[in-house]
Amino acid sequence: MNATDTIFALSSGGLPSGVAVIRLSGPESRNAVEQLCGSVPAPRRASLLSIRKRNGDKLDEGLVLFFPGPHSFTGEDCAELQIHGGRATVKAVLAALASFEGLRVAEAGEFSRRAFTNGRMDLVEVEGLADLIAAETEMQRRLAVEQASGGLSRLYDSWAKRLTHGRAMIEAELDFADEDDVPGSVAGSIWNDMRALEEEITNHLSGARAGEILRDGLHVVIAGPPNAGKSSLLNHLARRDVAIVTDIPGTTRDVLHVDLDLSGFAVRLYDTAGLRETDDIVEREGIRRAQLSMATAHLVLLLSEDAAAHWEEMLGDYAGPVIRVQTKTDIALPALREVRADAMISVRTGEGIPALLDLVASYLPDMESGSALALPTRQRHALHLETARVHIVSALEAQSAGLDIQAEHLRLAGQALGRVTGRVDVEHLLDVIFSEFCIGK
Structure with a gap:
């Protein structure tokens, strides 16, 4: 090339x-x-x-x-x-x-x-453009537009400038301490801003999970014992026959999925093998995959047609968010229903399905605030941002080590931040120093 x-x-x-x-x-x-x-x-x-x-x-x-x-x-x-x-x-x-x-x-x-x-776009904008082309829901489109238009890049660039300014103040104190134009302990004025910056990055990183859900969808695993109605629910929500439905236990052997658009958000539903003890080697592999899917899910819909189901036993080691769903309410006797489930549904009649979808929607990110779309959406963003945050903390805690060590931590923080956008820090320190002090007049 x-x-x-x-x-x-x-x-x-x-x-x-x-x-x-x-x-x-x-x-x-x-x-x-x-x-x-x-x-x-x-x-x-x-x-x-x-x-x-x-x-x-x-x-x-x-x-x-x-x-x-x-x-x-x-x-x-x-x-x-x-x-x-x-x-x-x-x-x-x-x-x-x-x-x-x-x-x-x-x-x-x-x-x-x-x-x-050629400097027309940075890496975040390029990734946003790719996401915009691939967007299938309204929230994916809005998030991609924010990134492709440089909204997130401007935030990261503003952080990079603050780090560069902090280093410039330290360099000024170290290299030009004898100059009349450089007051003593000028570097001390930057640390309040560095503490504020570390807090801003921490708050920004707290939105990484929401950004992941916005970009890749809320991953919802449908789990439960055989014949609980998992495949029927998947087919009902997909409005087509994705999974095979029979009265024979253990029909589903692999993990199937469909993508839904729920309130403008992407939701990916996974149908899994029924959770039970079995000697069938193929079904056991399906159950193992079901358990792996649960471990990485954002949300589990735990289905059972038994009104007195032992939900905790079915969950096993899974400790994440779960909605307990009693199925087949059209054939269950009302007198036997124990209100131990979070939702009660019938795929045949449609009873309870809207309420179940409302419960699922409650696990979607809240996008009401004005800066809601300023979120890290990829693992590499979060990785480099966390590296930058750690170096800022190290700089704040290295007062006894000397200004040169603190400046080095800020340099590494700026370098990590530059890797997000592809603008790895180029030495602009003298420009900053000369613009803020009359050194060399």
Whole structure:
């Protein structure tokens, strides 16, 4: 992969379609458009032009746009050909582009990678863009837009600037202590801000679980003994036959799942093998997988048709959130019902299903606050943020070790923060020092 190549690709998805968008990026973009279309449109102005082969044969007619670098998505010269979305038409235009020297088909994600390399996007924004394309629910879309538009990056950049400022004050005291313009103990003024910053990062990290649920969905495992109605509930909520339902115990042998949209949130429901003692080696493996699924779930729906079920025995070692659900209430005698469950449902009649979904929804994150979408959504975000927080704490606790040790901890904190966005700390300390003190006047 050569970063100086001009790349092209179909960017608009599956064919056939009403319109297909072919994107180009690189130094030969202008030349390729000129050779294909006979002229290059004014920057950022759409022009209806004929698209022809080198021998003059017309391939199609479409809207053509040209975006000179650095003011483009990738930071390079870019172009777009908006043509008719027939398979033969797109294939012919792509073949014509491939015939030009210096042009090649883009690799997966290469346009976004060039945008990052050229400083048009940072890593958080690139990840947000990928999440926006993959978003299936309203909350996934809102979260992705926040990140792709740089909302989260601006927060992390503000933290990085505060760390750089703190280090600059320490360096000023260490290196320019004899200067009249640098008051003594100037470094002491930063520690209150570092304590506040550590608290802000801690509060931010507390939202990591909510961010994970927003991005990847609330993982809900349906568990319980055989024939409790687990597969029937999954099929009812999915509105299609996902799992096999029979009266024979142990029908479900593997973990099945469906994705639901609940109040704009993604919810992934897992149907698991019935929990019981068995000699069947295949069923035992299914039960083991069921127990593993429970261990990593955000929520367990524990089903039983027995009104006097021993819920704790069925849960085993699982200690996370659980909703106890009594099933088949349409055939149970009311006199035998003991109100020991959190929900009582009948898949056949639909009784209790809305109330059960309301209970599940109560485990979704609260997104009412204005900064609710400023959340870490990936494990690598949380890992680097926690590393930064630990180094800030170390700096605060290293007073007896000296300012140079404290400054080193702040440098490592800034480096960890820079890894989140891809902007690993570059030495800007002198710029900060000279902007705040009249040193060297």
